[in-house]
Amino acid sequence: MNAVFATGSKQPSWQTIAMFALGFWLSGSLIVDFVLMPSLYGAGMMSQAGFATAGYSIFWIFNRIELLCAALVLVSLLALRGTSNLYSHVRRWAIFLSALLLAIAIIYTYIMTPQMTALAVQLNLLEPVNEIPAGMIPMQGGYWLLEVIKLVASGTVLGWCYRDSRRLA
Incomplete structure (x- = not known):
């Protein structure tokens, strides 16, 4: 325990925190988008009466994790603003892209997930679910567009942070 909290130990840099948050967020998004949701869809989740509630429960948790990761990335890049070796135009783009990532996480959390749940919730329990609401x-489509933007932006920022960390080493 002393080895972890020793006063002489090197504390993690903001760049490491940003890369960890981006990697965690990116991997979580890929798992949810390409493993969890397709398997639930393939198992017939859309035809079940409680699919809206189950989907909301999954995305409620994941959206809060996305907000935390996006905020952590933005704060880390803002803290690195004066100390990073990134060129000034790359640094500005990294901050812009991290702010865009935070905006996407806010849109998911407070607009898209509640609206999609409201569209899909079954209010008449006696009628079976036949199809996806119009x-x-x-x-x-909007979700997938934002998801592609999120994956490209987070991959780009992660690549810039990694290249910058390699230059420092």
């Missing part, structure tokens, strides 16, 4: 298709 308003859900454009929202899913």
